[in-house]
Amino acid sequence: MNQNKTSKYLKYAIGEIILVVIGILIALSINNWNEQQKEKKQVRNIYARVVKDFENSTTEIDSILIEMNAQIPLIRRVIREDVDRDSLLTDRGYLRKHIGSTNSYPDIKIHDKGVRMLETKIGLNYELNTEYSETLILLYSAYLYEIEVKRNDLDIFSKRLYVYKANKGIAPFNLVKNGKSRIADMIFEDDVYKNHVIQYLSLYTGYRNKLRRFKTQGEVLINKIKTEYNLE
Numbered sequence: 001m002n003q004n005k006t007s008k009y010l011k012y013a014i015g016e017i018i019l020v021v022i023g024i025l026i027a028l029s030i031n032n033w034n035e036q037q038k039e040k041k042q043v044r045n046i047y048a049r050v051v052k053d054f055e056n057s058t059t060e061i062d063s064i065l066i067e068m069n070a071q072i073p074l075i076r077r078v079i080r081e082d083v084d085r086d087s088l089l090t091d092r093g094y095l096r097k098h099i100g101s102t103n104s105y106p107d108i109k110i111h112d113k114g115v116r117m118l119e120t121k122i123g124l125n126y127e128l129n130t131e132y133s134e135t136l137i138l139l140y141s142a143y144l145y146e147i148e149v150k151r152n153d154l155d156i157f158s159k160r161l162y163v164y165k166a167n168k169g170i171a172p173f174n175l176v177k178n179g180k181s182r183i184a185d186m187i188f189e190d191d192v193y194k195n196h197v198i199q200y201l202s203l204y205t206g207y208r209n210k211l212r213r214f215k216t217q218g219e220v221l222i223n224k225i226k227t228e229y230n231l232e
């Protein structure tokens with residue numbers, strides 16, 4: 001009799017333990033599922049920030065490309081001496097447009113906070129790393145560095161060209177009669193100036209091309225990310 005009671009008690013206890021274990025496993029499973037959903041939501045929000053940053057950057061890039069594409073033909077005309085000397089001497093707007101084409105360049109700050117947030121998130125949980133995240137981080141790391149290098153080179157040379165013109169007495173704009181003549185002489189007769197402008201054009205177009213390639217390659221990747229994470 002006692003043995004039967006003991007046997008029943010053991011079966012009951014074991015059953016209770018099994019139920020408790022099953023309950024714990026279910027609770028852990030639910031908790032893990034909730035954490036995974038929370039993680040997915042965080043990652044999706046980060047990608048949404050990445051998309052917003054990229055679209056803001058490309059809006060600025062589009063504006064810059066319009067400006068640069070308008071300046072490049074003017075710089076080339078100066079190099080080819082394809083400008084009208086009389087207009088340089090008599091038309092202030094014409095003079096400003098051509099001599100000013102080598103005075104400055106558009107600056108830009110690529111928005112990358114979303115990408116840096118993604119890097120941090122992956123650093124905390126590498127399992128979140130995907131083909132999209134790897135390609136995105138590589139794209140930004142490479143192009144932001146290259147764009148910065150091109151911009152710095154252009155900035156250094158732009159200042160050098162400014163100093164050269166200043167030493168000729170025509171910077172930033174010397175629009176008095178003798179100043180206009182010096183500008184015309186520099187364009188038509190100064191081979192050193194022409195070589196400076198050729199180098200400036202090379203740096204200028206290099207900077208523009210990096211911005212354009214970043215935009216073009218980024219658009220392909222961003223469109224895939226928008227589709228993958230339903231960010232349309």
